[in-house]
Amino acid sequence: MTPEELSAAITACLQDAIDAGEFAVEMPGEVRVERPKNREHGDWATNVAMQLGKKAGLNPRQFAEILSARLVQISGVAKVEIAGPGFLNITVEAGAAGSLARSIVEAGPAYGTNEALAGHVINMEFVSANPTGPLHIGHTRWAALGDAIARVLRASGAEVTAEYYINDAGKQMDKFGESVLAAIHGRPTPEGGYPGAYIADLGREVLAAHPDIRELTDAAALPVVRHAAYEAQMEDIRKTLHEFGVHFDVYFSEQQLHSTGAIQAAVERLRAQGHIFDEDGAVWLRTTDFGDDKDRVLIRANGEPTYFAADAAYYLSKKDRGFEEKIYLLGADHHGYVNRLKAIAACAGDDPEANIQVLIGQLISVNGARLSKRAGNIIELRDLVEWLGKDALRYALARIPADSPMAIDPEVLKKNSNDNPVFYVQYAHARTCAVARNAVAAGVDRSAFDASLLDHATENELLAKLGEYPSVVATAAKFREPHRIARHLEVIAGAYHRWYDVCRVTPMGEEPVADVNRTRLWLNDATTQVLANGLELLGVSAPERM
Structure with a gap:
C-alpha cells in the first residue's frame, strides 16, 4: 500500500464519516501520511485528527476514535492505534506492504509522477548568460539546478517552458563586437573590451565566413562582425548546455524587445495601469507602491530605455504568452532584483506572491579548478564537465539547496567509493541490474509474486523508502528543491545495500528456485526503477554496469 493509496483511503473515510453525520468539517485539500520515527508505532502515521478535531468541535482524540473505527475496516490495514493527543498510527498487512514492489515495476517510469501541479x-x-563569452562556473549551478527543477515540476503535472533570456542588446554587445574586430586586425583589446583566447578564435571564425571583412572600414565591419561573433558564441553556449544535459524550449532575444517596439508598448500598458509618472524628462515606474526601495526609470531623459524597461517588457511578454507563473533563477549578486521584479508583476496587474517567484542561488567554488586557457580569467563549464564528468557535477550541484553556498571537492567526486554520493547511488542501481542478470542466469523470473514473503526487516525498510519516493517528488516540486530527491535516493541506496547483504534473490547452491526468490526479484527490480526515475529527474544517468 503506497502512501498515496493510504492517503486516499483516509480521505474517503473522512467523507464517509461526514456523510454519516458523525462530525461536520471542511474536507482538507490533502491528508498527509508519514513514517513514524519509531517503527514499533506502526507503518504510517497521520495527524489529520489533530488538524481537524477542533474545527469539528471535538477533542482530537475523540475525532481520532471516530476515524480509526473506519480506517481499521480498510482492506490492507491490519491495525490502527491512537497515540498522544490524537496521532493515528497505522499498521498495514504484510501483503499490502509488499504489494508495493509489484506496483512500482508495473508503473515503470511513471512511478513517482503525480498531478499535484496539474494545470500550472x-x-x-535560468542561466541567461550574456552571449559575450563562454559559460563559466557561475552559470554551472543554475544550469544543473534549473534543469532539475523543470524536470521535477513536469513530474508533478506542471506544464513548464524552460527559457534562456539572451542579453543581446546594449553597450556590452558593441564592446564584444569591437573586441572581435580588433582580434581580426591583430590590434590590442579595446578599453573595456573582452580579452581571452576565445575572442581570437571567434575572430578567425568570422574571418573564415567573411574573408573580405578586413577591407571594410571599422564602422561598416562592426555590425557584421558583432552579429557573426554573437551567432558563433550562442552556438557555443547551446552546445555546452547540450553536453551538460540541459535543454531549453525557448531562447528569447532581448534585442527583439527593442526592434519590435515591445518596450514602448510595455510602457504604455503600464501607464494605462496608472503606475507611470514623468519627471525630469524621464519616464518612471512607481515601484515603491509595491515594496521596492525606490521608483525605477524606464525611459531616460535622452529617450533611451533602461535595462529595467526591458525587464518590464520581458515580463509582459511572458504574461502575454500565457504563462500564469513565472520563475526566475538568479545569481547571488541579484538580491536587489527580487523586489523590482515583484513590483513589475504588481504593476502589470498580477499577484506578486502567486504569479512570480525569484530564486536566488548562492556562490559555488571548486577546489583546485584551473582558469580557462581560452577565457583566461574564468573557469569554464566545459572544462568542469571534462574534468569531473557530467553525472558527478550535476549530482553534486543538485544535492545541495540552492540558497546554501557550496564548495565542490573534486577528490571526492572522482572517487569510486561510498564517500562519493553519485557513485553510491549509481552503484546501487548498477548492483540491482547485476542481480537481475544473475537471476536470469539462475532461472529466477517474475512469474510469481507473493507479497507476504517480503517480511524481513530489511525488506520492510526498503519498501518503506520506495513508498516514500512519490511524496518526496511532490514536495521537491512544491518547494523547487531537487536536493530532496538526491538525498532520498541515497537513503534508498543504503536500504538496498543492507537488504542485498542478507536477502538473496538467487538460490544458494543446489537449492531450487522458489516463490521467495521470484518475489524478491520484483523488489530488486522495483528498486532499479525508483533509482532510475530519481536520477532521471536530476539529469544523471543510471548505469547498468560500473
Missing part, C-alpha cells in the same frame, strides 16, 4: 503553466528562466 510555468515559464522558468
